[in-house]
Amino acid sequence: MAAKTKIAPERKPVVVVDNAHIVYKVLASGRRATRGLLGGGLLSKKMEVREVHAIKGVTFTIYEGESVGIIGSNGSGKSSLMRSLAGLTPLSQGAIYSFARPTLLGVGAVLLPDLSGEKNILLGGLAMGFDKQEINSRVDSIADFAGLQEFVTYPMRTYSSGMSARLRFAIAAAKDHDILIIDEALAVGDQEFRNRAEARMRELHRNAGTVFLVSHSMKSILDTCNRVIWIEKGELRMDGEPKKVISAYNKFVGTTTID
Amino acid sequence: MSSEQYALSHGLKKVGARPTLFKYIREAFSRIDFAYTLASYGNEATNAKSRLGSWWNILLPTIQASTYGLIFGLILGASKPDNFLPFLFTGVFLFGFFQGSFTNGASSIVNRSGLVRSLSFPRVLLPLSVIISQAIALIPQLLVLAVLLVVVQGFGSITFGWLMMVPLLAVMFIFNFGVAMVMARITVHVQDLSKLVPFFNRVLFYVSGVFFSLEKIFTDPDNIWGKLIQFNPIFDFLNLARGYLVHGYSVRPEEWISILIWSFGLAIFGLVFFWSAEERYGRED
Secondary structure, three states: OOOOOOOOOOOOEEEEEEEEEEEEEEEEOOOOOOOOOOOOOHHHOOOEEEEEEEEEEEEEEEEOOOEEEEEOOOOOOHHHHHHHHOOOOOOOEEEEEEOOOOEEEEOOOOOOOOOEHHHHHHHHHHHHOOOHHHHHHHHHHHHHHHOOHHHHHOEHHHOOHHHHHHHHHHHHHOOOOOEEEEEOOOOOOOHHHHHHHHHHHHHHHHOOOEEEEEOOOHHHHHHHOOEEEEEEOOEEEEEEOHHHHHHHHHHHHOOOOOO | OOHHHHHHHOOOEEOOOOOOHHHHHHHHHHOHHHHHHHHHHHHHHHOOOOOOHHHHHHHHHHHHHHHHHHHHHHHHHHHOOOOHHHHHHHHHHHHHHHHHHHHHHHOOOHHHHHHHHHOOOOOOHHHHHHHHHHHHHHHHHHHHHHHHHHHHHOHHHOOHHHHHHHHHHHHHHHHHHHHHHHHHHHHHHOOOHHHHHHHHHHHHHHHOOOOOOHHHHOOOOOOHHHHHHHOOHHHHHHHHHHHHHOOOOOOOHHHHHHHHHHHHHHHHHHHHHHHOOHHHHHOOO
16 A cells, blocks of 8 residues: 655655655563562463554655654654665565665664674675775875874774764765764764764765665754654654744754754 | 655665675675684684684693593593594694584674674674684694604605695684585574583584594494494594594595585585674674
8 A cells, every 4th residue: 555645746756755655673571570480380480472662654855955853752652663765675566666775874883892893894884885995095085084103903893982983984984975864873973073064964964976875863953854754653753844843843852952 | 655665766775784795705705814814813802811822722732631631541441542632632733623613603693792792894794703713723733743644654644745735724614614604594593402412512522433433332333323424524523634644544535525525515605694694693682
């Protein structure tokens, strides 16, 4: 059952999300840890498959030249939707069409923690489709962008969360992507890095790329996006002008200041 | 107009749709550098926290083979195979190549879920990089084996037959790759399987003739167990290697046919089997 989409014939679509559903199946015992201290022997602790309906029928179309902010409370399904958009998590129902393969840059992205930052840059670059020479010549500029300096030879497990987030962003942003999804990757960076990253995002956007930005910082969404989609409890709550959507969202969560 | 027609008419493609097998293989080939780099770095990362580092790639198998030599040498007594040490070391090192591929191949997707969830690349590169990494680890072991062969059998044991190890190991690489692809996908569906992997390894270790010679154990050629074990391709790999390296053993050409059929059959089946679940590997359940 494909939902009807509003069609703007003069604009070129780059991403069409059509009635997307994501259902996670989780193997877990459905009991609270605090109960069941009395009774409940070894045999009664059965594991069962439980379903979590993370995205419940979201539909929208993104056109050329838009950079889209995605907002919503924690656990509203933003990251799940973005992973599906990047083709990493398959949809349970519905479909997503896009003009190029979107690249996701998220906080969960772990490369190899026992290896140095430098080797992670090489590995990440090769996985993104750079050839060996190209990535070798870019290692230094990527490390510089991430602000790693002498830490580039230390294993990544010794990095602070801010440092590894910066490195991941720097690796992904080294390539010009047609569609780039940034999932809260900037939240842990410091202000100086955030400014540099936002500048790079605007640059990517100018090179005819579409950028999706998932963030809880309304300020960086207002600074970089010209359209905002608000997702709440797996459903599309509002879609449109950044100022309008953000002020509705602020009313919903009860904040008055924009940060 | 439905969304699908609208999207397709503007040249959009479905996200996450599995490419055709041909395109998939081509895409994987174009990123083969990634598999190789991941393999060599992965080896380094596993030894990163130990002081002896990559020396463990030789030390561990050598200690293992020596321990088996001591224990089985004593237990088997007179029924131990002729030319026991070269026989055993060839068996242990080559079996280790299979075992490492089987074990790490099974976890190649589930252990790299971070990579799978953050970057898109043909997932078959993950089991492939496991086999490359095992092959890299095997090379220094082969040098240890060569030294042992010369020490025990003298310089006369260096023959042209040694060169046959190159095609033999190449075929074994393909065999291991096939096994790894099948195991990688099954483990994604049923994670519980990874608990059974060490058990399978033990069983295969005992039925592949790593430390005993089939002729000495099953003196009756019609024994059903003896026949079953001969059906095991790992047994054939070890036998062929011994035929080329160890004095007193000869090559049976029909074993080449057996390993070629097994290896290519398994690799082709494994590739199709692995590829047909490509979209599924990123799912978290």
